[in-house]
Amino acid sequence: MAHLLRGKQAGIQRDFSAGLDPQLFAIDEVVRYGINSQISALAYDPVQSLLAVGTNDTQYGGGQIYVFGQNRVSVVLPLPRKASIRDIKFVADKLVSVDSKNEVSIFSLEATRILSTYTPPGGVTALLTDPTLDFALIGLQNGEIVAYDLDRLCPAPLRIPNFWKQQYPKARLTPIVTLAFHPRDIGSLLIGYTEGAVIYSFKTDKPTKSFKYEVPPGAPGGDSDPNARSVRRYPRLTQAVWHPTGTFMLTGHEDSSIVVWDPKDGRKILARTIYDSNVDEPGRAAECIASTRGTFALKCPLFQVAWCSKEHPDDTGILIAGGTPTTSLEKGLTFIDLGQTPVYATSSWQILSQHFEKPKRQHTLATPPNAEVVDFCLIPRRSPHYAGSHDPIAIIALLASGEVVTLSFPSGHPISPTNQLHVSLSYVHPFVNRITLAYVERTRWLGMMENRSRGPSILKGGAEAKHSVMRFANRNIIQSAHADSTVRMWDIGHGDEIENSKVLQIDVARAVGRSSDVDVSTMSMAGATGELAVGLSTGELVIFRWGHNKDFGREVSHTEASGFGLEMIKDRAESNVKEGLLPLTMFNGQGQVTAIKMSDVGFVAAGFQQGGLVVVDLRGPAVIYEAGLDGFAGQSRRGSFRRSNSQSHNKAEWPTCIEFGVMSLEGEEYSSILLFVGTNLGRIVTFKLLPESHGGYSVRFVASTTMEGKVISIAPLDAELGDPAEATQAAVAGLRDGLRINGVLLAVTTSGVKVFRPPAAKGAHKTWDEVFCDAAAVVRYQSGGYALLGLFGDGSARIYSIPTLKQIATTDVVHILDVRRFAEAVITPTGDIIGWTGPSEIVVLNVWGTGSNFTRSLDKLLNVEALIPPRPTISNMQWMTGTLYVTPADMDALIGGPNRPPSKRMIEQRRAEEEQLRAAKRSATAGSSSTEREEEGYWAYMQRQMQERTQNLNIMGDSMDKVEESSSNWAEDVNKFVSKQKKKAVMGFVGSKLGF
Numbered sequence: 001m002a003h004l005l006r007g008k009q010a011g012i013q014r015d016f017s018a019g020l021d022p023q024l025f026a027i028d029e030v031v032r033y034g035i036n037s038q039i040s041a042l043a044y045d046p047v048q049s050l051l052a053v054g055t056n057d058t059q060y061g062g063g064q065i066y067v068f069g070q071n072r073v074s075v076v077l078p079l080p081r082k083a084s085i086r087d088i089k090f091v092a093d094k095l096v097s098v099d100s101k102n103e104v105s106i107f108s109l110e111a112t113r114i115l116s117t118y119t120p121p122g123g124v125t126a127l128l129t130d131p132t133l134d135f136a137l138i139g140l141q142n143g144e145i146v147a148y149d150l151d152r153l154c155p156a157p158l159r160i161p162n163f164w165k166q167q168y169p170k171a172r173l174t175p176i177v178t179l180a181f182h183p184r185d186i187g188s189l190l191i192g193y194t195e196g197a198v199i200y201s202f203k204t205d206k207p208t209k210s211f212k213y214e215v216p217p218g219a220p221g222g223d224s225d226p227n228a229r230s231v232r233r234y235p236r237l238t239q240a241v242w243h244p245t246g247t248f249m250l251t252g253h254e255d256s257s258i259v260v261w262d263p264k265d266g267r268k269i270l271a272r273t274i275y276d277s278n279v280d281e282p283g284r285a286a287e288c289i290a291s292t293r294g295t296f297a298l299k300c301p302l303f304q305v306a307w308c309s310k311e312h313p314d315d316t317g318i319l320i321a322g323g324t325p326t327t328s329l330e331k332g333l334t335f336i337d338l339g340q341t342p343v344y345a346t347s348s349w350q351i352l353s354q355h356f357e358k359p360k361r362q363h364t365l366a367t368p369p370n371a372e373v374v375d376f377c378l379i380p381r382r383s384p385h386y387a388g389s390h391d392p393i394a395i396i397a398l399l400a401s402g403e404v405v406t407l408s409f410p411s412g413h414p415i416s417p418t419n420q421l422h423v424s425l426s427y428v429h430p431f432v433n434r435i436t437l438a439y440v441e442r443t444r445w446l447g448m449m450e451n452r453s454r455g456p457s458i459l460k461g462g463a464e465a466k467h468s469v470m471r472f473a474n475r476n477i478i479q480s481a482h483a484d485s486t487v488r489m490w491d492i493g494h495g496d497e498i499e500n501s502k503v504l505q506i507d508v509a510r511a512v513g514r515s516s517d518v519d520v521s522t523m524s525m526a527g528a529t530g531e532l533a534v535g536l537s538t539g540e541l542v543i544f545r546w547g548h549n550k551d552f553g554r555e556v557s558h559t560e561a562s563g564f565g566l567e568m569i570k571d572r573a574e575s576n577v578k579e580g581l582l583p584l585t586m587f588n589g590q591g592q593v594t595a596i597k598m599s600d601v602g603f604v605a606a607g608f609q610q611g612g613l614v615v616v617d618l619r620g621p622a623v624i625y626e627a628g629l630d631g632f633a634g635q636s637r638r639g640s641f642r643r644s645n646s647q648s649h650n651k652a653e654w655p656t657c658i659e660f661g662v663m664s665l666e667g668e669e670y671s672s673i674l675l676f677v678g679t680n681l682g683r684i685v686t687f688k689l690l691p692e693s694h695g696g697y698s699v700r701f702v703a704s705t706t707m708e709g710k711v712i713s714i715a716p717l718d719a720e721l722g723d724p725a726e727a728t729q730a731a732v733a734g735l736r737d738g739l740r741i742n743g744v745l746l747a748v749t750t751s752g753v754k755v756f757r758p759p760a761a762k763g764a765h766k767t768w769d770e771v772f773c774d775a776a777a778v779v780r781y782q783s784g785g786y787a788l789l790g791l792f793g794d795g796s797a798r799i800y801s802i803p804t805l806k807q808i809a810t811t812d813v814v815h816i817l818d819v820r821r822f823a824e825a826v827i828t829p830t831g832d833i834i835g836w837t838g839p840s841e842i843v844v845l846n847v848w849g850t851g852s853n854f855t856r857s858l859d860k861l862l863n864v865e866a867l868i869p870p871r872p873t874i875s876n877m878q879w880m881t882g883t884l885y886v887t888p889a890d891m892d893a894l895i896g897g898p899n900r901p902p903s904k905r906m907i908e909q910r911r912a913e914e915e916q917l918r919a920a921k922r923s924a925t926a927g928s929s930s931t932e933r934e935e936e937g938y939w940a941y942m943q944r945q946m947q948e949r950t951q952n953l954n955i956m957g958d959s960m961d962k963v964e965e966s967s968s969n970w971a972e973d974v975n976k977f978v979s980k981q982k983k984k985a986v987m988g989f990v991g992s993k994l995g996f
Contacts, residue, residue, distance in 0.1 A: 012719050012744060012755070012802075012803040013719075013720075014720075014722075015785075015801065015802075015803075015804065016717075016722035016785055016786040016787075016801075016802040016803065017785045017786060017787045017801035017802050017804075017808065018785050019781075019784050019785050020781055020784065020785050020787055020799075020801065020808055021808070022808060022809035024781060024809075024848060025799055025808065025809035025811065025847055025848070026811070026847070026848075026849050026850050026851040027797070027811055027813060027816070027845050027846070027847060027849060027851060028845065028846045028849025028850060028851065028852050028853070028854060029816065029843060029844075029845060029852070029853040029854060029855050030494070030495040030832070030843075030844040030845065030846055030854055030855070031492075031493065031495055031843070031844050031854070031855055032837070032841060032842070032843045032844075032855050033423060033424050033427065033492065033841070033842050033843075033844075034424050034427035034428075034432075034838075034840045034841035034842055035053065035055060035066065035424060035425070035427060035428050035840050035841055036055060036060060036061030036062075036064065036837065036838055036840075036841045037055040037056050037057065037058045037060050037061040037062070037063065037838065038055060038056045038058060038402040039053055039054070039055055039056075039398055039402050039404065039428060040054050040055055040056045040063070040084055040085050040086065041053070041054035041085045041086060041087055041088045041097075041375070042054075042088070042375065042376075042377035042396055042398060042404075043088040043089060043090055043095075043377060044090075044377050044378070044379055044380075044388065044396075045090035045384065045461075046379070046380045046381065046382055046383065046384050046388075047131070047384050047866050047867075047868055047869075048090070048109070048461040048462075048861070048862065048863055048866055049069070049070070049458075049459055049460040049461035050067055050068065050069050050090070050109075050459065050461045050462060050861060051067070051068045051069075051377075051396070051421070051422075051425075051458075051459055052065055052066065052067050052068075052088045052090065052095060053065070053066040053067075053068070053425070054066075054084075054085025054086075054087075054088050054097060055084070055085060056084040056085070057082050057083055057084045057100070060818075060837065060838030060839065060841075061837070061838055061841070062078070062079065062082045062083075063079055063082070063083050063084040063085045063099060063100070064076055064077060064078045064079060064085070065077040065078075065079075065085060065088060065095065065097060065107070066424065067095070067109070067112075067861055068421065068422040068424070068425065068459060068462075069422075069459055069460075069461040069462025069463075069859070069861060070457070070459050070460050070461060070462055071422075071464060071501045072422065072423070072464055072498060072501050072859075073422070073459075073461070073462030073463065073464055073859045073860075073861070074422055074424060074857055074859060075112045075857045075859055075861055076855075076856075076857065077095070077107050077112070077113075077114065079097075079099055079103075079105060080103075080105065080114060080117055081101070081103075083099035083100045083101045083103065084099060084100040085097055085098075085099055085100075086098050086099060086100055086124075087127045089127060089128075089129040089136070090129075090131075090384075091129045091130075091131065091133075091134075091136070091150055092131060092134075092868060093108065093109050093110055093862055093864075094106055094107065094108060094109060094115070094150055095107040095108075095109060096127065096129055096136050096150065098124050098127050098138075102119065102120065102122075102123050102124045103117055103118070103119050104117065104118045104119070104120065104124065104127070104136065104138065104148060105117050106118075106150060106153065109861045109862040110861070110862040110864075112857070112859075112861060115153060116153040118148050118155065120138050120140060120146050120148075121140070121146070122140035122141050122142050122144070123140060123141035123175075124138055124139070124140065124141075125139050125140060125141055125175045125176050125177065126138070126139030126176045126177060126178055126179045126192075127139070127179075128179035128180065128181065129150075130181055130186065130871075130888075131384045131385065131868045131871075132186070132868060132870075132871045132888040133186070133888055133891055133892070133895075134149065134150045134151040134892070134896075134903045135147050135148065135149060135150060135156055135158075135891075135892075135895045135896065136148045136150055137179055137189075139175075139176030139177075139178075139179050139191075140175070140176065141173075141175045141176075142162065142173075142175070143161075143162030143163075143164060143165055143173075143174045143175055143176055143193060144159065144160060144161055144162055144176075145158075145159070145160035145176065145179070145191070146158070146159055146160075147159075147895050147896075149896060149900075151903035151904060152900075152903075156895050156896050156897075157895075157896070157897050158894070158895045158896075160191075160200065162174065162193075163191065163198045163200065163207045163210075164193040164195060164196060164198060164210070167198075167207075167210055168195070171195055173194075174193040174194055174195055175193070175194060176191060176192065176193060177192040177193060177194055177237055177238060177239075177240070178190075178191075178192035178239060178240045178241075179191060179192070180192075180240060180241060180242055180387060181387075182242060182246045183242050183243075183244055183245060183246045183313075183385065183386045183387065183872060184245060184246050184871075184872045184873055184874050184875075185246060185873075185874055185885060185886065186871060186886060186887075186888060186891055187201060187202040187203050187884070187885070187886030187890070187891070187894075188200070188201055188202075188208075188246075189201075189202065190240055190241075190242060190249060191240075192237050192239070192240030192251065193237065194236050194237055195212065195234065195236065195237065196210060196211055196212035196213070196237060196251075197210070197211040197237060197240045197249070197251055197261075198210045198211070199249075199263055202886060202891065202894045202895075203884050203886055209263060209264075209265075209266040210266065211249075211251060211259075211261050211266060211268075212234065213234065213235060213237070213251060213253055213257075213259050213268075213271070213280075214232065214233075214234055214280070215232065215233040215234070215235065215255075215257075215271075215279075215280050216232055216280070216282055217229065217230055217231060217232055217282065218230075218282030218283055219279065219280050219281055219282045219283075219284060220276070220279050220284055221233055221235065221255050221257055221271075221279050221280065222235065222253060222255030222256040222257030222273045222279060222299065222323075223255045223256075223299075225298075233255070235253035235254050235255040235257060236253060236254045237251050237252070237253055237254075238252050238253060238254055238301065238302050239251060239252030239253075239258075239302055239304070239305040240252070241305055241306065241307045241387065242307065242387065243307055243316065243341070244307060244308070244309035244313045244314075244316055244386050244389065244390065245309075245313050245314060245341070246263070247263075247341065247344050248260055248261065248262065248263065248269065249261050249263045250305065250307060250318070252302040252305045252320075253302070254301060254302075255299075256273055256274070256299040256300070256301065256302055256322070256323040257271055257272065257273050257279055257280075258271075258272060258273070258302070258305065258318070258320070258323075259271045259272075259280075260356050262352075268280075269349075269352055269353055269356060270353050270356040270357055272356070272357065273299075273323060274320060274323045274324065274334050274336075274362075277356075277357040277358075278357070297325035297326055297327040297328075298325070298326045299323060299324065299325055299326065300322045300323060300324055300325075300326055300331070300372065301322050301323075302320065302321070302322045302323050303321040303322040303373065303374045303375060304320075304321040304322070304373075304374075304375050304376055305318065305319070305320050305321075306318070306319045306376075306378060306387070306389045307319075307387075307389060308378065308389040308390075308392060308409070308410075309386060309389065309390050309391065310391055310410075311391050312340075313386065313390065313872075314340055314341040315339065315340050315341075316338050316339075316341060317335055317336055317337040317338050317359075317410065318335070318336040318338065319333060319334070319335050319376070319378075319389075319395070320333065320334045320335075320336070321333055321373040321374065321375065321376055321397070322372075322373070322374075329369050329370060330364055330366060330369075331367065331370065331371060331372045331373065332364045332365050332366045332367040332371075332373060332397075332412070333364070333365040333367070333373055333376065333395065333397060333407070333412070334362070334363075334364055334365075335362070335363060335364075335365055335410055335412070336359045336362050337359055337360045337361045337362065337363075337410065338355060338356065338359050338360060339355075339359070339360035341355070342355050363412070364412070365395070365407050365410075365412030366412060366414075367397060367399065367405055367407075368399075368405070368430070368484075371399045371400070371401065371403070371405075372399060372400040373397045373398065373399060373400075374398055374399065374400050375397075375398040376395050376396065376397040376398065377395070377396045377397075377398075378392040378394075378395055378409070379392055379393050379394040379395065379396065379409075379458055380392050380393070381393050382869075383869060384868060384869075385869070385871055385872055386872070392409045393408070393409060393455075393456065393458070394406055394407065394408055394409055394415055394458060395407045395408075395409050401431075402428060402840075403428050403429065403430045403431055404425065404428055404429050405429065405430075406420070406421070406429070406458075408455070415455065415458075416454075416486075416505065417429045418452075418488060418503045418504075418505040419450075419452075419454065419502055419503050420454065420455075420457065420458050420459070421458065421459065422459070423488075423490055423503060424841075426480070426482075426488055426503070427480070427840045427841065427842075428840050429482075430482055430483040430484050431482065431483050431839065431840060432480045432481065432482055432483075432840065433481050433482065433483060433519070433520065434480075434481050434520065434521075434522070434523075434824060435478055435479065435480050435481070435824070435826065435834070435842065436478075436479050436522070436523045436524065436525070436826065437476055437477065437478055437479070437492075437826040437828060437834060438476075438477045438479065438489075438524075438525035438526070438527050439474040439475070439476065439477075439527045439828065439829065440474060440475050440477045440525070440527045440528075440530065441474055441475075441527060441528060442471065442472070442473065442474065442475055442499075444527070444528065444529075444530055445475045445477060445491065445500055445530075446499060446500050448500070448504065448530055448546060449500065449502060449579075450502060450503075450504050450505070450577065450579065450580040450581075451577070451578040451579040451580065452505075452574075452576055452577045452578070452580060453553075453576040453577075453578070454576075461861065461863060461866075462859055462860060462861050462863075463859065463860040464859050465857070465858035465859050465860070466497065467495070467496050467497040468496050468497060469496060469497040469499070470494055470496045470497075473494060473496075473830075474527060475491050475493075475500075476491065476492045476493065476494065476828060476832065476834075477489055477490070477491055477492070477525065477527075478490060478491075478492045478834070479523045479525055479532070481508075481520035481523060481534075484509075485507070485508045485509040485518035485519075485520065486505055486506065486507055486508065486509075487505070487506050487508060487520060487523065487532075487534060488503050488504065488505050489503065489504040489505075489525070489532075489581075490502070490503040490504070492834065492844060493844075494830070494832070495844070495846075495854060504580060504581055505580075506532070506534075506544055506580075506581050506583075507574055508520060508534055508536070508542060510572055510574060510583075511542050511544070511569055511572050511583035511586070512536070512540050512542060512569075512586065513558060513569075513572060517538060518536060518538075519536060519537040519538070520534055520535070520536060520537075521535050521536060521537045521592050521593050521594070522534075522535045522593055522594065522595060522596050523535070523596065524596040524597050524598040524604070525598055526598040526599060526600050527600060528600035528728070528729055529600060529602075530545075530546050530581075531543065531544065531545050531546070531598055531604075531618065532544040532545075532581055532598065533596045533598045533604045533606065534596075535592075535593025535594075535595075535596050535606055536592075536593060537592045537593075538592070539588060539589040539590055539591055539592065539593065539608060540586055540587070540588055540589070540593070541586065541587040541588075541589060541593055541596070541604075541606045541614070541616075542569070542583060542585075542586045543583075543584045543585050543586070543604060543616070543618070543621070544581040544582060544583055544584060545581070545582060545584045545618075546579075546580070546581055546582070547579070547582050548578065548579050549573045549574075549575075549577050549578055549579065549580075549582055551571065551573060551575065552575065552576075552577070552578045553575060553576075554575060555575050556571050557571075558571055558572055559571060563622075564620050564621065564622030564623055565587065565622065565623030565626065566585040566586065566587055566616070566620075566621055566622065566623060567585065567586045567587075567588070568584075568585055569583040569584070569585060569586050570582065570583065570584060584618075584621065585616075585621050587606070587614060587616065587623065589606065589608040589610075589612055589614060590608055590609075590610040590612055591608045591609030591610035591612070591654075592608065592609040593606055593607070593608055593609075594607050594608060594609050594654050594655055594656060595607040595655040595656055595657055595658045595677075596658065597658035597659060597660060599660040599727050600726075600727065600728055600729055601660070601673070601727050601728070601729055601732045602617060602618045602619050603615060603616070603617060603618070603660065603673075603675075603689065603697075603727075604616045604618060605658045605660070605675055605677070606658075607629075607654055607655025607656070607658060607677065608654065608655075609652075609654045610628075610654070611628045611629045611630055611652065611653055611654050612626065612627070612628050612629075613625070613626070613627055613628070613629060613655060613677060614626045615675065615687075615689075615699050617696060617697055619696075620696070622696070624696065624697055624698060624699055625687075625698075625699035629653055629654070629655065629677070629679060629683075629685065630653065651681060653679050653680060653681045653683065654679060654680055655677050655678065655679055656678055656679055656680050656710055656711050656712065657677075657678035657711045657712060657713060657714050658675070658676070658677050658678070658714075659675075659676045659714040659715070659716065659726075660673065660674070660675055660676075660726065660727035661673075661674045661676060661716030661725050661726055661727055661743065661745075662674070662716075662725060662726070662727050662728075662731040662732060662735070662739075662741055662743075663716055663718075663725045663741045663742070663743025663744075663758075664740055664741060664742060664743065665686075665688075665702065665757075665758060665759060666757050666758065666759065666760045669740070670738070670740060671735060671739055671740050671741045671743075672688050672689070672690070672735075673688070673689040673697075673727055673732060673735075674686060674687065674688055674689070674702075674716070674727075674758070675687040675688075675689060675699065676714045676716070676745065676758070678710075678711025678712075678714050678747065678749075679710075679711060680710045680711075681706075681710075682706055682707040682708050682709050682710065682711060682749050682751075683704055683705070683706050683707075683711075684704060684705050684706075684707065684711060684714065684745070684747055684758075685701070685703075685704040686701075686702040686703055686704065686758045686759045687699050687700065687701055687702060688700050688702050702758075702759050703758075703759030704759070705756070705758075705759065705760070707747060707749050707751075707752065707754055707765075708749060708751040708752055708767070709749035709750035709751030709752065709772075710749055710750050711747060711748070711749050712748055712749060712750060712773065712774070712775060712776060712823075713746075713747070713748040713775075713776045713777055714745065714746075714747050714748075715745070715746040715747075715748075715777065715778045716743055716744075716745055716746075717743060717744050717745070717746055717778065717786075717802075718741055718742070718743055719742045719743055719744045719757070720742055722785070722786045722802065724778070724829070725741050725743040743757070743758075744756065744757050744758075744763070744803075745757070745758045746778060746788065746802065748773060748776040748788070748790065749773070750768075750772045750773055750774070751767060751768060751772065751773075752765060752766055752767040752768055753765065753766050753768075753773075753776070753788065753800070753805060754766075755802070755803045755805070764803055764804075764805060765805075766800075766805040768792070771792045771793045771794045772792065772793045773790045773791070773792055773793075774790075774791050774792065774793060774822035774823040774825070775790065775791045775822055775823060775824075775825045775826070775827055776788060776789065776790035776791070776827065777789060777827035777828070777829070778802070778829065779799075779827065779828070779829055779830065779831040779847070780829060780830065780831070781831065781848050782848065786802050787799050787800060787801060787802060787808060788800040788801075788802055788805070789827055789831065789833075789847060790827075791813070791817075791822045791825055791827075791833070791835070792822075793819065793822070795812055795813065795814030795817075795819045796810050796811065796812050796813065796814075797810065797811055797812075797813050797833065797847065798810040799847065813833075813835075813845070816835075816837065816843060816845065817833075817835040817836065817837060817843070817845075818835070818836045818837055818838060821835070821836040822835070824836060830846075831846055831847045831848045832844055832845065832846050832847075833845040833846075833847065843855075871888060873885060889902075
């Protein structure tokens with residue numbers, strides 16, 4: 001009965017929720033952005049230009065594989081059962097993964113689905129593939145190697161035994177650590193065991209060389225502990241890689257030492273660490289870096305080692321993750337630039353040793369402080385060969401926290417993921433601290449195309465699926481604040497075609513003029529103007545506006561310029577941005593910025609934790625109001641459902657929600673621009689913005705009312721139509737013509753909701769039943785009625801009618817959203833909920849759906865026209881010295897058996913290469929002949945015809961001569977054959993007579 005009276009109490013004569021029934025309330029999963037769990041593996045395919053990211057199985061989500069391409073191309077490949085991804089490999093049109101349950105999964109890039117799974121006979125410790133092979137070699141815990149046929153989707157007959165166990169029978173468990181094909185001779189396989197390495201030859205089916213690293217007594221080795229020098233040590237092997245040309249090989253060990261070997265004779269060339277050389281020689285002093293004098297620092301293990309090459313394969317360097325002291329603040333990647341490799345055949349042993357002992361240069365590729373790199377993925381420019389380390393353009397490094405950073409190679413300059421990587425990867429590049437949403441007009445957003453200098457694109461593969469276009473809807477522009485003080489803005493869409501998929505970026509740290517202690521606390525963007533306001537935890541309010549950078553391409557020093565309570569910061573724009581969101585002005589407040597509202601009509605209001613409120617008129621810009629909320633504490637009009645609390649006046653109070661509106665106050669016959677401020681103590685303060693004679697505006701306090709709980713949402717509504725009564729450009733322009741809006745205010749707190757006509761306290765109210773409301777907003781069903789949608793602490797989403805506040809429907813979303821982050825969720829006017837599912841993933845839900853899941857991507861990943869280049873081969877000198885070269889086709893027979901026919905991919909690739917070669921020849925011939933024919937005259941044409949006729953006759957004569965010669969040879973062969981048969985017959989007859 002109470003809900004029937006609420007409409008009259010609020011002064012509303014009609015039901016804004018008429019026609020809404022529970023059947024309309026069903027949750028659809030529209031789209032997901034971000035990474036569902038901690039990243040565990042990375043892989044890149046330079047042929048298809050795709051990036052694969054694997055995740056761990058955690059409480060936030062199961063292990064799965066993300067494949068990213070250009071722009072918004074993204075496909076998620078789930079595992080058949082809950083497990084963590086341990087390794088990923090691209091192989092032509094397939095993707096191979098190994099998970100924590102030792103299961104090998106094969107996915108199709110063309111069909112974007114799983115094809116098969118294989119459980120090897122033992123624990124999987126290493127996975128090796130090659131772009132030119134249809135097989136995956138799988139290293140096992142027992143030291144054996146098995147093969148899997150990726151084309152036939154079945155195990156291959158090849159099985160390689162544990163060679164280390166055969167050579168050292170007393171050796172304990174020796175699992176395989178790493179596998180690597182020779183860069184130029186695929187018939188040689190480098191096998192890394194925990195105790196050493198072996199080179200296996202497919203040609204001879206036996207190991208050719210073995211390598212075991214020994215540190216004699218008195219030698220420092222890679223250990224920092226001087227007490228360990230008195231004993232002989234055999235550090236366990238953790239890495240084994242080839243030189244880009246296969247001339248040398250390298251092993252990495254658990255004591256952080258790296259050893260270079262000669263694979264031809266098995267000799268050790270040099271043992272070193274990042275800081276020292278010849279660490280295996282007794283009496284050598286090792287450098288021990290520690291924060292305290294007289295102590296030593298432990299070293300991080302070698303997480304990953306890659307032997308990279310530049311454009312020329314002999315110009316190499318070693319990229320190392322790990323191996324640095326644990327006390328060092330700089331734990332980035334170390335690049336040892338070796339320069340041009342000496343010619344092995346003409347270089348002495350001393351020259352080879354000095355080449356690795358004294359590199360050309362060595363530097364650290366910096367990462368965030370105290371951020372440890374545990375893995376990295378190289379981004380080659382073109383070639384998928386050389387173990388993916390040939391001429392890389394960039395490095396994607398995985399940090400121990402689960403974040404990723406992108407660095408240029410070999411300089412190590414940071415690369416922003418903006419418009420380089422998929423927006424989902426930006427949620428871990430670095431982590432996102434908070435998000436907000438703006439509803440920007442479509443035409444305005446289409447014009448906001450940032451012009452920023454950047455390098456070549458990293459991801460260029462894939463093709464986006466087509467969707468319907470919503471041409472008359474505002475765009476949902478999300479703003480995400482990251483840990484590195486950058487804010488990125490992009491269109492999250494409505495599950496429709498995204499016309500402008502580009503990302504905008506601003507550097508807040510540069511705008512405030514410092515690089516540390518820059519934490520974004522809140523943001524607000526105007527949908528009509530595109531202006532952005534950012535509030536910091538240290539009290540700065542920074543305002544950005546779209547414009548052209550007059551200082552583009554050059555760095556300028558900041559000039560102090562203050563006026564009207566603001567500091568101008570236009571000269572702090574990023575030098576590489578020609579057009580975009582540029583810093584405009586900044587206000588320094590007291591305490592953390594707790595609430596911001598950027599209006600569509602040129603005003604921005606901000607609240608601070610010390611209780612302050614500031615209003616800025618951007619037409620100056622100038623501060624037109626600055627005061628504390630404590631001055632209005634005694635002028636509140638108490639709400640009817642607030643419980644008496646005499647101690648509330650002694651508590652600290654600050655704004656938590658701010659909104660601008662245009663409506664008539666109670667008792668007034670005209671409408672005004674109003675400012676509503678809600679606080680953490682449940683107070684709603686009303687201000688009026690009045691025009692002044694000089695063209696500016698002033699702010700005047702009107703009244704305040706008090707509710708129970710923290711104010712989380714304020715919605716001005718038209719009391720006659722139910723439409724939003726926000727301060728839009730059209731509404732403010734109508735004030736000149738006497739526009740009058742009979743409005744009400746719908747205010748939601750954590751404890752209840754109230755509908756009233758400001759500034760009076762009387763109205764309809766409702767308290768929540770034993771739960772708190774974390775987020776709420778007024779939503780509309782298509783072109784129908786309005787309702788109040790809220791997220792509650794019990795994990796439910798509830799919808800209430802307006803103005804009767806009667807519950808229409810409820811549903812649980814705890815299985816989709818993280819209840820602990822309900823307060824950070826955003827509810828849009830169209831009924832979309834953008835909420836967090838975990839630390840780095842958000843989901844878009846629509847409450848006016850059918851209970852369906854539309855998150856499966858229809859994007860295309862595979863480009864069938866992108867062909868894999870031929871594999872590098874051995875040099876002419878190696879071939880002349882007797883090296884037996886094994887082709888990938890030979891490997892098919894060696895691994896798959898002699899009866900295995902060529903795979904479908906190999907046949908198609910060979911056919912495509914032949915067709916491409918024929919087409920190139922035809923175009924070259926046609927081009928040259930057409931050019932000549934265009935330039936020749938009539939007599940030249942007759943002369944060319946006679947030459948061609950003579951040439952054809954000569955060819956015919958040569959052919960007849962060859963026929964005659966062939967006939968003569970054939971007759972001689974027949975005569976020889978007949979004579980031979982006669983001789984055999986005679987000898988057989990004689991032999992039978994003699995008893996033979």
